[in-house]
Amino acid sequence: MSRICQDGYDDDCIKENREVYGITYAQNVLSGRWKYLILWFLKPKERRYNEIKNFLGGISQGSLTKQLRELETDGLINRKIYPEVPPRVEYSLTSKGEALIPIIDLMEEFGKKFGENLD
Amino acid sequence: MSRICQDGYDDDCIKENREVYGITYAQNVLSGRWKYLILWFLKPKERRYNEIKNFLGGISQGSLTKQLRELETDGLINRKIYPEVPPRVEYSLTSKGEALIPIIDLMEEFGKKFGENLD
DNA sequence: CCGCATCCTGCATGATACTG
DNA sequence: CAGTATCATGCAGGATGCGG
Numbered sequence: 001m002s003r004i005c006q007d008g009y010d011d012d013c014i015k016e017n018r019e020v021y022g023i024t025y026a027q028n029v030l031s032g033r034w035k036y037l038i039l040w041f042l043k044p045k046e047r048r049y050n051e052i053k054n055f056l057g058g059i060s061q062g063s064l065t066k067q068l069r070e071l072e073t074d075g076l077i078n079r080k081i082y083p084e085v086p087p088r089v090e091y092s093l094t095s096k097g098e099a100l101i102p103i104i105d106l107m108e109e110f111g112k113k114f115g116e117n118l119d
Numbered sequence: 120m121s122r123i124c125q126d127g128y129d130d131d132c133i134k135e136n137r138e139v140y141g142i143t144y145a146q147n148v149l150s151g152r153w154k155y156l157i158l159w160f161l162k163p164k165e166r167r168y169n170e171i172k173n174f175l176g177g178i179s180q181g182s183l184t185k186q187l188r189e190l191e192t193d194g195l196i197n198r199k200i201y202p203e204v205p206p207r208v209e210y211s212l213t214s215k216g217e218a219l220i221p222i223i224d225l226m227e228e229f230g231k232k233f234g235e236n237l238d
Numbered sequence: 239c240c241g242c243a244t245c246c247t248g249c250a251t252g253a254t255a256c257t258g
Numbered sequence: 259c260a261g262t263a264t265c266a267t268g269c270a271g272g273a274t275g276c277g278g
Contacts, residue, residue, distance in 0.1 A: 021230060022228060022230025022231040022234055023155050023223060023226050024156070024230065025234035025235075026226035026227070026229045031270090032270080033271070036146055037142060040142060049241080050239070059271090059272090062241090062243090062244095063270080081240095085239090086240080089239080089240065102225055103225045103226060106225065108142050109141060110144075110145045110218055110219060110222065111140060111141025111143065111145045115144035151251095169260075178252090181251080184260080185250085203259095204259090206259050206260055206261085207260090
Protein backbone atom coordinates (compact mmCIF):
# COMPACT_ATOMS: atom_id res chain seq x y z
CA MET A 1 0.00 0.00 0.00
CA SER A 2 1.27 3.44 -0.79
CA ARG A 3 1.82 5.97 1.93
CA ILE A 4 -1.07 8.22 2.80
CA CYS A 5 -1.21 11.95 2.54
CA GLN A 6 2.07 12.66 0.85
CA ASP A 7 0.57 14.30 -2.18
CA GLY A 8 -2.78 15.37 -3.50
CA TYR A 9 -4.24 15.99 -0.08
CA ASP A 10 -6.27 19.04 0.78
CA ASP A 11 -6.39 20.98 4.03
CA ASP A 12 -9.04 18.78 5.54
CA CYS A 13 -6.87 15.75 5.02
CA ILE A 14 -3.94 17.41 6.73
CA LYS A 15 -5.97 18.67 9.65
CA GLU A 16 -7.85 15.49 10.26
CA ASN A 17 -5.08 13.05 9.63
CA ARG A 18 -2.90 14.75 12.19
CA GLU A 19 -5.35 13.41 14.75
CA VAL A 20 -4.98 9.93 13.44
CA TYR A 21 -1.38 10.28 12.44
CA GLY A 22 -0.33 7.29 14.50
CA ILE A 23 -2.70 4.97 12.70
CA THR A 24 -1.37 6.05 9.35
CA TYR A 25 2.21 5.66 10.51
CA ALA A 26 1.64 2.16 11.84
CA GLN A 27 -0.18 1.24 8.67
CA ASN A 28 2.75 2.50 6.62
CA VAL A 29 5.47 0.54 8.41
CA LEU A 30 3.27 -2.55 8.27
CA SER A 31 2.35 -2.16 4.61
CA GLY A 32 3.33 -5.26 2.71
CA ARG A 33 1.82 -8.62 2.25
CA TRP A 34 4.13 -10.54 4.56
CA LYS A 35 5.24 -8.18 7.31
CA TYR A 36 2.77 -9.22 9.99
CA LEU A 37 3.70 -12.86 9.53
CA ILE A 38 7.42 -12.09 9.51
CA LEU A 39 7.16 -10.16 12.78
CA TRP A 40 5.04 -12.90 14.30
CA PHE A 41 7.62 -15.48 13.27
CA LEU A 42 10.45 -13.44 14.79
CA LYS A 43 8.59 -13.06 18.06
CA PRO A 44 9.99 -16.12 19.89
CA LYS A 45 13.58 -15.84 18.67
CA GLU A 46 15.86 -14.70 15.90
CA ARG A 47 15.56 -16.52 12.57
CA ARG A 48 17.68 -17.09 9.51
CA TYR A 49 16.74 -15.94 6.04
CA ASN A 50 15.82 -19.38 4.79
CA GLU A 51 13.81 -20.19 7.91
CA ILE A 52 11.63 -17.20 7.20
CA LYS A 53 11.35 -18.10 3.55
CA ASN A 54 10.31 -21.67 4.30
CA PHE A 55 7.83 -20.51 6.89
CA LEU A 56 6.15 -18.12 4.50
CA GLY A 57 6.12 -20.73 1.79
CA GLY A 58 4.88 -18.79 -1.17
CA ILE A 59 7.14 -15.77 -1.11
CA SER A 60 9.78 -15.08 -3.74
CA GLN A 61 13.34 -14.25 -2.80
CA GLY A 62 13.08 -10.78 -4.25
CA SER A 63 9.97 -9.98 -2.27
CA LEU A 64 11.33 -11.40 0.96
CA THR A 65 14.52 -9.40 0.71
CA LYS A 66 12.54 -6.27 -0.03
CA GLN A 67 10.20 -6.71 2.93
CA LEU A 68 13.10 -7.46 5.26
CA ARG A 69 14.96 -4.34 4.09
CA GLU A 70 11.90 -2.21 4.65
CA LEU A 71 11.39 -3.63 8.13
CA GLU A 72 15.04 -2.93 8.86
CA THR A 73 14.86 0.61 7.47
CA ASP A 74 11.80 1.32 9.58
CA GLY A 75 13.65 0.08 12.65
CA LEU A 76 11.49 -2.94 13.37
CA ILE A 77 14.10 -5.67 12.95
CA ASN A 78 17.84 -6.18 13.30
CA ARG A 79 19.94 -7.85 10.66
CA LYS A 80 23.05 -9.63 11.83
CA ILE A 81 25.54 -11.05 9.37
CA TYR A 82 27.88 -13.85 10.42
CA PRO A 83 31.04 -13.89 8.28
CA GLU A 84 31.01 -17.62 7.68
CA VAL A 85 31.04 -19.85 4.67
CA PRO A 86 28.32 -20.44 3.70
CA PRO A 87 27.01 -17.10 4.89
CA ARG A 88 24.54 -16.88 7.75
CA VAL A 89 22.20 -13.97 8.39
CA GLU A 90 19.89 -13.75 11.37
CA TYR A 91 16.94 -11.43 11.81
CA SER A 92 15.48 -10.38 15.15
CA LEU A 93 12.97 -7.90 16.54
CA THR A 94 14.07 -4.53 17.82
CA SER A 95 12.27 -3.01 20.80
CA LYS A 96 10.26 -0.97 18.33
CA GLY A 97 9.35 -4.15 16.50
CA GLU A 98 8.39 -5.84 19.75
CA ALA A 99 6.01 -2.96 20.41
CA LEU A 100 3.96 -4.21 17.47
CA ILE A 101 3.53 -7.71 18.87
CA PRO A 102 0.45 -6.84 20.99
CA ILE A 103 -1.22 -5.56 17.82
CA ILE A 104 -0.42 -8.75 15.97
CA ASP A 105 -1.62 -10.87 18.88
CA LEU A 106 -4.92 -9.01 18.90
CA MET A 107 -5.28 -9.60 15.19
CA GLU A 108 -4.68 -13.29 15.71
CA GLU A 109 -7.39 -13.37 18.38
CA PHE A 110 -9.77 -11.42 16.20
CA GLY A 111 -9.30 -13.82 13.30
CA LYS A 112 -9.74 -16.87 15.51
CA LYS A 113 -12.98 -15.47 16.84
CA PHE A 114 -14.51 -13.98 13.71
CA GLY A 115 -12.67 -15.52 10.79
CA GLU A 116 -14.43 -17.63 8.26
CA ASN A 117 -12.72 -19.57 5.54
CA LEU A 118 -10.83 -17.43 3.12
CA ASP A 119 -12.25 -18.91 -0.03
CA MET B 120 -3.40 -5.86 -0.87
CA SER B 121 -4.46 -9.18 -2.28
CA ARG B 122 -5.63 -11.97 -0.09
CA ILE B 123 -3.04 -14.41 1.08
CA CYS B 124 -2.89 -18.10 0.36
CA GLN B 125 -5.71 -18.43 -2.09
CA ASP B 126 -3.58 -19.73 -4.90
CA GLY B 127 -0.03 -20.62 -5.61
CA TYR B 128 0.70 -21.79 -2.10
CA ASP B 129 2.54 -24.97 -1.31
CA ASP B 130 2.04 -27.38 1.54
CA ASP B 131 4.32 -25.50 3.90
CA CYS B 132 2.30 -22.38 3.40
CA ILE B 133 -0.91 -24.20 4.20
CA LYS B 134 0.46 -25.91 7.26
CA GLU B 135 2.18 -22.90 8.71
CA ASN B 136 -0.45 -20.35 7.89
CA ARG B 137 -3.08 -22.34 9.73
CA GLU B 138 -1.22 -21.39 12.89
CA VAL B 139 -1.37 -17.76 12.00
CA TYR B 140 -4.66 -17.92 10.23
CA GLY B 141 -6.17 -15.20 12.37
CA ILE B 142 -3.50 -12.70 11.46
CA THR B 143 -4.06 -13.33 7.78
CA TYR B 144 -7.80 -13.05 8.17
CA ALA B 145 -7.60 -9.74 10.04
CA GLN B 146 -5.14 -8.45 7.48
CA ASN B 147 -7.54 -9.38 4.71
CA VAL B 148 -10.61 -7.64 6.10
CA LEU B 149 -8.48 -4.58 6.84
CA SER B 150 -6.79 -4.51 3.44
CA GLY B 151 -7.37 -1.20 1.79
CA ARG B 152 -5.84 2.19 2.09
CA TRP B 153 -8.64 3.84 4.10
CA LYS B 154 -10.28 1.14 6.21
CA TYR B 155 -8.45 1.79 9.47
CA LEU B 156 -9.33 5.47 9.29
CA ILE B 157 -12.94 4.77 8.38
CA LEU B 158 -13.35 2.43 11.34
CA TRP B 159 -11.66 4.91 13.64
CA PHE B 160 -13.98 7.64 12.43
CA LEU B 161 -17.05 5.47 13.03
CA LYS B 162 -15.92 4.63 16.55
CA PRO B 163 -17.73 7.46 18.40
CA LYS B 164 -20.97 7.40 16.42
CA GLU B 165 -22.61 6.65 13.09
CA ARG B 166 -21.59 8.86 10.16
CA ARG B 167 -23.03 9.86 6.82
CA TYR B 168 -21.34 9.15 3.51
CA ASN B 169 -20.23 12.73 2.96
CA GLU B 170 -18.96 13.09 6.50
CA ILE B 171 -16.63 10.19 5.91
CA LYS B 172 -15.57 11.54 2.55
CA ASN B 173 -14.77 14.98 3.96
CA PHE B 174 -12.88 13.45 6.84
CA LEU B 175 -10.71 11.37 4.58
CA GLY B 176 -10.13 14.31 2.28
CA GLY B 177 -8.24 12.75 -0.56
CA ILE B 178 -10.44 9.78 -1.39
CA SER B 179 -12.46 9.49 -4.58
CA GLN B 180 -16.13 8.60 -4.55
CA GLY B 181 -15.53 5.34 -6.33
CA SER B 182 -12.88 4.25 -3.86
CA LEU B 183 -14.91 5.25 -0.84
CA THR B 184 -17.95 3.33 -2.01
CA LYS B 185 -15.82 0.30 -2.72
CA GLN B 186 -14.17 0.32 0.70
CA LEU B 187 -17.52 0.80 2.44
CA ARG B 188 -19.03 -2.09 0.52
CA GLU B 189 -16.13 -4.34 1.44
CA LEU B 190 -16.40 -3.39 5.10
CA GLU B 191 -20.11 -4.12 4.94
CA THR B 192 -19.60 -7.45 3.17
CA ASP B 193 -17.05 -8.49 5.77
CA GLY B 194 -19.53 -7.63 8.51
CA LEU B 195 -17.61 -4.76 10.07
CA ILE B 196 -20.09 -1.96 9.46
CA ASN B 197 -23.86 -1.45 9.06
CA ARG B 198 -25.37 0.58 6.26
CA LYS B 199 -28.71 2.23 7.00
CA ILE B 200 -30.63 4.01 4.27
CA TYR B 201 -33.18 6.67 5.17
CA PRO B 202 -35.81 7.05 2.45
CA GLU B 203 -35.70 10.84 2.34
CA VAL B 204 -35.10 13.47 -0.28
CA PRO B 205 -32.25 14.16 -0.54
CA PRO B 206 -31.16 10.65 0.41
CA ARG B 207 -29.36 9.98 3.70
CA VAL B 208 -27.19 6.97 4.42
CA GLU B 209 -25.55 6.35 7.75
CA TYR B 210 -22.74 3.94 8.49
CA SER B 211 -22.00 2.46 11.90
CA LEU B 212 -19.80 -0.22 13.45
CA THR B 213 -21.09 -3.71 14.02
CA SER B 214 -19.96 -5.63 17.10
CA LYS B 215 -17.45 -7.36 14.88
CA GLY B 216 -16.20 -3.97 13.71
CA GLU B 217 -15.98 -2.76 17.28
CA ALA B 218 -13.78 -5.73 18.07
CA LEU B 219 -11.15 -4.15 15.82
CA ILE B 220 -11.08 -0.86 17.72
CA PRO B 221 -8.53 -2.04 20.31
CA ILE B 222 -6.19 -2.91 17.45
CA ILE B 223 -6.62 0.51 15.90
CA ASP B 224 -6.11 2.20 19.24
CA LEU B 225 -2.87 0.30 19.73
CA MET B 226 -1.72 1.36 16.29
CA GLU B 227 -2.46 4.97 17.15
CA GLU B 228 -0.40 4.65 20.33
CA PHE B 229 2.42 2.98 18.47
CA GLY B 230 2.54 5.75 15.89
CA LYS B 231 2.47 8.47 18.52
CA LYS B 232 5.36 6.87 20.32
CA PHE B 233 7.55 5.78 17.43
CA GLY B 234 6.35 7.70 14.40
CA GLU B 235 8.58 10.11 12.59
CA ASN B 236 7.44 12.42 9.86
CA LEU B 237 6.10 10.65 6.85
CA ASP B 238 8.13 12.48 4.24
C1' DC C 239 23.25 -19.32 1.66
C1' DC C 240 21.79 -15.01 0.85
C1' DG C 241 21.15 -12.10 -1.80
C1' DC C 242 20.62 -8.27 -6.30
C1' DA C 243 18.93 -6.77 -11.15
C1' DT C 244 15.57 -6.99 -14.40
C1' DC C 245 11.33 -7.63 -16.37
C1' DC C 246 6.46 -8.47 -16.12
C1' DT C 247 1.67 -8.60 -14.43
C1' DG C 248 -2.50 -7.78 -11.63
C1' DC C 249 -4.94 -5.13 -8.74
C1' DA C 250 -6.04 -1.16 -5.81
C1' DT C 251 -6.86 3.35 -6.35
C1' DG C 252 -7.81 7.75 -8.69
C1' DA C 253 -10.14 10.66 -12.35
C1' DT C 254 -14.02 11.75 -14.66
C1' DA C 255 -18.67 11.72 -16.25
C1' DC C 256 -23.33 10.61 -15.33
C1' DT C 257 -27.85 9.44 -12.33
C1' DG C 258 -32.13 8.53 -9.04
C1' DC D 259 -26.74 13.32 -1.38
C1' DA D 260 -25.03 9.19 -2.44
C1' DG D 261 -24.00 6.72 -5.42
C1' DT D 262 -22.67 3.84 -10.56
C1' DA D 263 -19.79 3.15 -14.78
C1' DT D 264 -15.74 3.45 -17.25
C1' DC D 265 -11.08 4.18 -18.08
C1' DA D 266 -6.26 5.15 -16.75
C1' DT D 267 -2.10 4.26 -13.80
C1' DG D 268 1.30 3.38 -10.30
C1' DC D 269 3.24 0.16 -7.50
C1' DA D 270 3.65 -4.22 -4.87
C1' DG D 271 4.88 -8.51 -5.66
C1' DG D 272 6.25 -12.75 -8.53
C1' DA D 273 9.53 -15.00 -11.92
C1' DT D 274 13.88 -15.61 -13.52
C1' DG D 275 18.78 -15.34 -14.00
C1' DC D 276 23.26 -14.07 -12.05
C1' DG D 277 26.79 -13.11 -8.16
C1' DG D 278 29.90 -13.11 -3.66
